[in-house]
Amino acid sequence: xxxxxxxxxxxxxxxxxxxxxxxxxxxxxxxxxxxxxxxxxxxxxxxxxxxxxxxxxxxxxxxxxxxxxxxxxxxxxxxxxxxxxxxxxxxxxxxxxxxxxxxxxxxxxxxxxxxxxxxxxxxxxxxxxxxxxxxxxxxxxxxxxxxxxxxxxxxxxxxxxxxxxxxxxxxxxxxxxxxxxxxxxxxxxxxxxxxxxxxxxxxxxxxxxxxxxxxxxxxxxxxxxxxxxxxxxxxxxxxxxxxxxxxxxxxxxxxxxxx
Numbered sequence: 001x002x003x004x005x006x007x008x009x010x011x012x013x014x015x016x017x018x019x020x021x022x023x024x025x026x027x028x029x030x031x032x033x034x035x036x037x038x039x040x041x042x043x044x045x046x047x048x049x050x051x052x053x054x055x056x057x058x059x060x061x062x063x064x065x066x067x068x069x070x071x072x073x074x075x076x077x078x079x080x081x082x083x084x085x086x087x088x089x090x091x092x093x094x095x096x097x098x099x100x101x102x103x104x105x106x107x108x109x110x111x112x113x114x115x116x117x118x119x120x121x122x123x124x125x126x127x128x129x130x131x132x133x134x135x136x137x138x139x140x141x142x143x144x145x146x147x148x149x150x151x152x153x154x155x156x157x158x159x160x161x162x163x164x165x166x167x168x169x170x171x172x173x174x175x176x177x178x179x180x181x182x183x184x185x186x187x188x189x190x191x192x193x194x195x196x197x198x199x200x201x202x203x204x205x206x207x208x209x210x211x212x213x214x215x216x217x218x219x220x221x222x223x224x225x226x227x228x229x230x231x232x233x234x235x236x237x238x239x240x241x242x243x244x245x246x247x248x249x250x251x252x253x254x255x256x257x258x259x
């Protein structure tokens with residue numbers, strides 16, 4: 001497998017981020033390694049479900065694959081990476097998903113981590129859009145969204161403004177994901193250009209983590225739409241685990257998706 005340092009680039013069409021607040025000690029008990037610690041905002045930590053629609057995807061230095069477009073998603077935990085002398089904001093990703101068979105096949109070769117194939121659907125009723133992610137008959141996430149009466153004002157108990165949320169997202173350059181090699185995490189760095197953020201009004205109908213983490217007491221906090229921008233993912237290699245507290249959750253997640 002091609003596990004050298006390499007880069008995937010794409011253009012962002014839109015991204016939906018659904019934020020859940022959780023107590024830091026609860027998130028800490030579900031992180032896989034001791035060198036990743038929860039970020040804390042006013043007494044809360046954040047787990048997000050992200051859906052991204054991308055096009056012009058390319059594995060550098062190849063030219064863009066004209067016409068290739070994908071919707072992908074992931075559960076994203078805001079953490080602090082303490083592997084260096086100066087701790088930095090980072091991201092722990094439980095699993096990445098895609099609606100493209102080709103990307104699902106190439107994911108382990110490019111990023112050393114699995115990327116199961118899922119299906120996305122949208123239905124509209126006036127201004128309300130209902131979004132669902134599923135594999136066969138298993139729903140992974142479902143929510144209804146509509147424009148916020150105040151799209152530039154974020155109603156959140158974690159972030160006091162859209163600017164605060166944007167800083168949280170933009171500072172999370174480094175991400176860690178369970179690797180195909182169960183003894184390691186795969187590190188991928190994400191760099192992106194400026195993006196337009198707007199607040200949404202949302203109702204979460206189903207969140208898989210409520211089943212995977214039944215005692216976590218995740219509370220829906222806020223929803224944001226991002227548009228525009230260029231994204232660049234750079235694979236940086238594998239980092240050895242020091243504990244396996246999350247391995248059972250990841251295994252169950254994979255089993256549900258593959259049923």
